[in-house]
Amino acid sequence: MATQEGGSGVPAGGEADVTDEVADLFRALGRQIKVARARAGMSQKELGDRPRSGEETISSVERGRRTPQPELLRTVDELLECGGLLAAAAEDAERARARRRVRHPEWFRDYARLERDAVEINFYNNHDIPGLLQTERRARALYEMRKPLLDEETIEHRVTSRMGRQEILTSWPPPMVSAVIEETVLRRPLGGREVHGEQLEQLLKLGQLRNVELQVMPTDRSEHAGMGGAFVLLTPKGKAQLGYTEAQNSSRLITDPEEVRILAARYGSIRGQALTMRESLSLIENLLGER
Incomplete structure (x- = not known):
């Protein structure tokens, strides 16, 4: 399937209204941050640092183009001495973020x-960290470096969608999740040293x-049993296990029992060749200390 943004219309049920309301809230918060920053005599760079x-x-949040994170609102509230005005809106922003329509690309749905x-x-994964385990800043950095370039609105929607998927990790009952990540991926500072450091910390926390x-x-x-490339093995509730692959603007769900069996056997070999979980977390800690 081609990896293109879906062109389907908004389903019935008021999703368009919800999306508009959320966008209005984020624009209002952005304007408040801009006014408070100007009052404090601080540039966007100074505030962002x-x-x-x-x-x-900061620029994107002030223009209402990027979702203001609750942590950012609380920090900016304190820095700009807003008296709790922005901090009080943090919970509203988080709820609005959850209500925003998750819009995956059609090929991924x-x-x-x-x-x-x-x-x-x-x-x-042989070239990246699974999206389910990525930090928001790393996900954004990955979308921003895409070629051909994605526009800001598409980037924001895809980051929001990716972060929304991660709710299953802490839902109840949560799925059992395992991941084998290449050491080279953990050594490549995509997005910059700071973003990469946050990602390593996130992996330690998730571990x-x-x-x-x-x-x-x-x-x-x-x-190395994984030289054929990255893949996912997924078991939906009450259904047979299936496979999933992505490569060069195409994706494929694998439902043939024999193909899935081969992937499962391959994954078992990969896990056997990888470091143990304890050794893996220790390596990540060491990489974090080398920064």
């Missing part, structure tokens, strides 16, 4: 629906969850 969010983020109902998800098992495939292995 303080909460470590960056000038571009079948997988996203299955993922929501999954009882088990297994990832092998402590009872339903998440992380392993690292070290670069010094002389045998």
Whole structure:
């Protein structure tokens, strides 16, 4: 399937109204931040440097083009001495963010629906960290470096959608999630050192969850069962396990029992060749300390 943004209309049920209301709230918060920043005599760069969010983020939030995160609102409220005005809106912003229409690209929607109902998800990634485990800043950086370029609205929708998927990690009952990530991926500072450091910290935090098992495939292995590329094994509730692959603007759901069996056997070999979970978390801690 071609990886193009879906062109379907808004379903019935008031989604368009919800989306408009959310956008209006974010624009209003952006204007309040801009006024408070100007009153404090602070530039967008100066403000962006303080909460470590960056000038571009502040600019986009002030224009209502980017979702203001609750943590950012609380930090900016304190920095600009807003007397709790922005901090009080943090919970409203979080609820509005949850209500915003999740709009996956059309080619990804079948997988996203299955993922929501999954009882088990297994990832092998050879060039990136699974989207389900990414930080928001890393996800945004990845979309911003896409070629051809994506417009800001598309980036914002896709980041929001990716972050929305992560709710299944803490839902109840949560799916069992395992992931094998290449060591080279953990050493490549995509998005910059700071963004990469946050991502490593996120992996350490996720690795402590009872339903998440992380392993690292070290670069010094002389045998590697995953040379055929990245894939996902997914088991929806009450249904047979299936596979999923993405490569060069195409995606494929694999339902043939024999193909799925081969992927499952391959994944077992990959896990056997990777570091143990304890060794993997120790390696991530060491990488974080080397920054």
